[in-house]
Amino acid sequence: MGFRCGIVGLPNVGKSTLFNALTETQAAQAANYPFCTIEPNVGQVGVPDPRLDKLAEIAGSAKIIPTQLSFVDIAGLVRGASKGEGLGNQFLGNIREVDAVVHVLRCFENDDIQHVDNKVDPIADAETVETELLLSDLESLEKRVPAAQKKAAQGDKESKIVASVLGQALELLRDGKPARLTEPKDEDEARVFAQAQLLTAKPVLYVCNVEEEAAAEGNEFSARVFEKAKAEGATAVIVSAAIESELVGMDLEERMVFLEEMGLHETGLARIIRAGYDLLGLLTFFTVGPKEARAWTVHKGAKAPEAAGEIHSDMQRGFIRAETIAFDDYVSLGGETAAKDAGKLRQEGKEYLVHDGDVMHFKFNV
Secondary structure (H helix, E strand, O other): OEEEEEEEEEOOOOOHHHHHHOOOOOOOOOOOOOOOOOOOOOEEEEEOOOHHHHHHHHOOOOOEEEEEEEEEEEOOOOHHHOOOOOOOOHHHHHHHHHOOOEEEEOOOOOOOOOOOOOOOOHHHHHHHHHHHHHHHHHHHHHHHHHHHHHHHHHHHHEEEEEEHHHHHHHHHHOOOOOHHHHHOHHHHHHHHHHHOOOHHHHHHHEEEEEHHHHHHOOOOOHHHHHHHHHOOOEEEEEHHHHHHHHHOOOOOHHHHHHHHHOOOOOOOHHHHHHHHHHHEEEEEEEEEEEOOEEEEEOOOOOOOHHHHHHOOOOHOOOOEEEEEEOOHHHEEEEEEEEHHHHOOOEEEEEEOOOOOOOOEEEEEEE
């Protein structure tokens, strides 16, 4: 299952610098002028999870394979993008293809780095991007909803669903609110809403890019962003792209010493990755053996056959049962054999809801 987080923001806020550090590559050229990024760069990033290392240690696994997220570095946006200004159409199209939006906001002063509006105001920057996404959605629904309402009045069942859920979204947009606040009343409305691919329906993570000195506690700019996120029920994290860039190329021991000197306990990128994972409503289950310990990703609410399908479609198609051990039991008892002897290995059927941290083995027959 592939999950893509699109990194967006105005030009020169640190998106490409952050992407380079995030993926530990120089795939995204970083330069002090707008539209340095034109074609979106994509990087795969392992989700940090110390549980996986612990499981591998207990099982003596030869390989450790973390679950992954894709991060997409998308071109900087300017006002008028919804009308095609700058790289607007391409920008909006790229956002439509991602599962969540990581919105990088400049929260630092630096006269040597040009700001597109010649001032540092992360709230105004956020509103610029949000307005363009909102205007694009508004234009789409103001055409679609009246047409659906007309067909609904003639008795068309599908059009009634479209008119109901997208009509609700349209009212939110007209009030200047994102479509993600829409509340589908049933599975049919949820399906139609998802198919609409509205830009403002994407979950959003605000990333406050601060100067090195503010990496631990933030600053007045990031404090304002956190207030905005709290008011919206959104999430925000503090990162110094400059620090993250310095960490690239260091070994683990060097990193830990450097972070300690900066008053940090972990990298900002680890916070972004975990927050992105949570933002998408994902959970992790594990498969563990002598060859490998591996983390897998499913949506919260996934049942055992769906988890099996992440490994191989045949496992889902021929699913019989899942042998499951809770992570805490696996660790405290010292592995699969001891957990089984203690009665902690459960046989779960097709209706079992996967829990975060489950260690699973699937029985199937095709």
